[in-house]
Amino acid sequence: xxxxxxxxxxxxxxxxxxxxxxxxxxxxxxxxxxxxxxxxxxxxxxxxxxxxxxxxxxxxxxxxxxxxxxxxxxxxxxxxxxxxxxxxxxxxxxxxxxxxxxxxxxxxxxxxxxxxxxxxxxxxxxxxxxxxxxxxxxxxxxxxxxxxxxxxxxxxxxxxxxxxxxxxxxxxxxxxxxxxxxxxxxxxxxxxxxxxxxxxxxxxxxxxxxxxxxxxxxxxxxxxxxxxxxxxxxxxxxxxxxxxxxxxxxxxxxxxxxxxxxxxxxx
Amino acid sequence: xxxxxxxxxxxxxxxxxxxxxxxxxxxxxxxxxxxxxxxxxxxxxxxxxxxxxxxxxxxxxxxxxxxxxxxxxxxxxxxxxxxxxxxxxxxxxxxxxxxxxxxxxxxxxxxxxxxxxxxxxxxxxxxxxxxxxxxxxxxxxxxxxxxxxxxxxxxxxxxxxxxxxxxxxxxxxxxxxxxxxxxxxxxxxxxxxxxxxxxxxxxxxxxxxxxxxxxxxxxxxxxxxxxxxxxxxxxxxxxxxxxxxxxxxxxxxxxxxxxxxxxxxxx
Numbered sequence: 001x002x003x004x005x006x007x008x009x010x011x012x013x014x015x016x017x018x019x020x021x022x023x024x025x026x027x028x029x030x031x032x033x034x035x036x037x038x039x040x041x042x043x044x045x046x047x048x049x050x051x052x053x054x055x056x057x058x059x060x061x062x063x064x065x066x067x068x069x070x071x072x073x074x075x076x077x078x079x080x081x082x083x084x085x086x087x088x089x090x091x092x093x094x095x096x097x098x099x100x101x102x103x104x105x106x107x108x109x110x111x112x113x114x115x116x117x118x119x120x121x122x123x124x125x126x127x128x129x130x131x132x133x134x135x136x137x138x139x140x141x142x143x144x145x146x147x148x149x150x151x152x153x154x155x156x157x158x159x160x161x162x163x164x165x166x167x168x169x170x171x172x173x174x175x176x177x178x179x180x181x182x183x184x185x186x187x188x189x190x191x192x193x194x195x196x197x198x199x200x201x202x203x204x205x206x207x208x209x210x211x212x213x214x215x216x217x218x219x220x221x222x223x224x225x226x227x228x229x230x231x232x233x234x235x236x237x238x239x240x241x242x243x244x245x246x247x248x249x250x251x252x253x254x255x256x257x258x259x260x261x262x263x264x265x266x267x
Numbered sequence: 268x269x270x271x272x273x274x275x276x277x278x279x280x281x282x283x284x285x286x287x288x289x290x291x292x293x294x295x296x297x298x299x300x301x302x303x304x305x306x307x308x309x310x311x312x313x314x315x316x317x318x319x320x321x322x323x324x325x326x327x328x329x330x331x332x333x334x335x336x337x338x339x340x341x342x343x344x345x346x347x348x349x350x351x352x353x354x355x356x357x358x359x360x361x362x363x364x365x366x367x368x369x370x371x372x373x374x375x376x377x378x379x380x381x382x383x384x385x386x387x388x389x390x391x392x393x394x395x396x397x398x399x400x401x402x403x404x405x406x407x408x409x410x411x412x413x414x415x416x417x418x419x420x421x422x423x424x425x426x427x428x429x430x431x432x433x434x435x436x437x438x439x440x441x442x443x444x445x446x447x448x449x450x451x452x453x454x455x456x457x458x459x460x461x462x463x464x465x466x467x468x469x470x471x472x473x474x475x476x477x478x479x480x481x482x483x484x485x486x487x488x489x490x491x492x493x494x495x496x497x498x499x500x501x502x503x504x505x506x507x508x509x510x511x512x513x514x515x516x517x518x519x520x521x522x523x524x525x526x527x528x529x530x531x532x533x534x
Binding site: 002004010011012013014015016017018019020021022023026053054083085086090092093094095104106110113126128129130131133134139140141142143144145146147148149150153165173174 | 269271277278279280281282283284285286287288289290293320321350352353357359360361362371373377380393395396397398400401406407408409410411412413414415416417420432440441
């Protein structure tokens with residue numbers, strides 16, 4: 001089901017700047033028994049992403065109320081997607097003054113491809129552009145992800161890994177990558193490209209609290225290939241170990257359960 | 268007025284991939300006495316842009332028929348914006364198979380800011396990311412342009428000039444830049460960032476035919492500042508000389524009329 005600005009409504013004006021320019025941000029939320037795990041993290045991230053685009057963000061209370069209404073009307077939903085755009089605009093890039101943002105909530109069902117067993121990933125050819133002004137934000141300019149995902153049509157492959165134009169590893173098209181390597185939990189730096197995911201941040205935070213050595217830095221493809229274990233994480237799938245990446249395979253690693261614990265126990 | 272897939276309709280499904288990912292391309296067309304100048308160039312560019320995203324493009328006949336209907340219903344229109352998206356999609360980046368694209372036509376009035384006299388431009392701080400897979404395409408991922416345009420609020424300033432992250436000059440937020448310098452008409456290379464505009468291509472082509480020395484290459488900011496004349500061009504404004512760029516000013520240059528001639532006479 002689809003709700004727009006609190007009303008059940010499946011269509012929006014063609015003048016929305018989300019359509020014209022991708023001028024907005026979004027969140028994909030897992031729904032469990034009508035509740036949204038890690039809601040505080042999601043709201044904080046939405047608010048931060050909006051602030052970086054000078055986009056006004058609804059209050060947590062407004063957002064929560066609209067989400068609750070949407071989920072009450074679709075009790076079987078397993079996820080909700082939330083899109084916040086800059087609302088309607090006249091022609092031209094200048095952000096309109098005082099025009100209200102538009103909030104779209106879509107609820108639905110379906111399982112994340114990352115829950116597939118075995119979990120198969122591949123390297124993508126596309127290189128992500130380096131744009132510090134947009135990096136980390138889950139914004140609506142996602143053509144790079146679309147082009148990367150279009151590189152394969154074999155449904156057995158769940159995810160593609162991406163590097164940036166400087167050959168630094170960034171992560172998956174729809175997930176963050178974590179490496180367990182030489183006794184360290186390593187996350188690629190996403191300050192130049194990619195998305196700073198809520199699930200990934202929770203895992204890193206939880207791992208540091210649990211006393212693991214945690215690093216966030218530029219990662220090379222060779223480090224990925226010789227890692228002891230690789231994990232993908234996002235809000236829908238949690239943390240999942242990669243079983244196969246192109247020609248390389250890994251056995252199940254004990255860190256899988258540990259990182260899942262970090263994800264769920266993080267405050 | 269707004270038309271969607273040939274019907275007068277101002278709203279579209281929230282599931283459109285143009286909204287979700289900016290998965291589409293667009294054109295801004297000048298309308299003169301109900302006709303669209305350089306229609307063949309515009310259609311060819313739309314078709315090429317769509318092909319680069321593996322997006323299926325309506326035939327010229329279909330597009331022309333829909334545009335004619337839209338313009339007949341809005342006889343005072345001075346421009347038309349045409350958006351072509353990949354249509355509706357389920358959640359996920361994978362382009363849907365066989366799903367029809369969606370065509371949105373918006374007609375309207377209003378003058379281009381580039382027609383202001385004097386024409387004042389500024390340098391933007393934002394640096395465009397380098398992404399050869401998307402460079403040149405007039406796609407719907409335009410957050411960089413939005414952020415750049417948000418750098419100023421003084422309406423007297425019509426346009427902002429952008430460099431890429433490698434400090435190469437690319438062009439304006441909504442126009443292409445041309446330099447007249449040392450007897451050469453110079454256009455910044457847009458193979459790494461920026462949009463390859465139809466008006467600019469016409470001017471360059473016409474200038475070469477007229478026997479002018481024409482170059483397309485990487486351009487440094489210093490070359491812009493010591494050019495004998497600078498011009499901005501797009502489909503709505505044609506070719507216009509920049510009068511002021513930050514602290515630097517230029518007197519009207521005879522190349523202005525020559526380039527306008529190239530634009531209009533190009534076959």
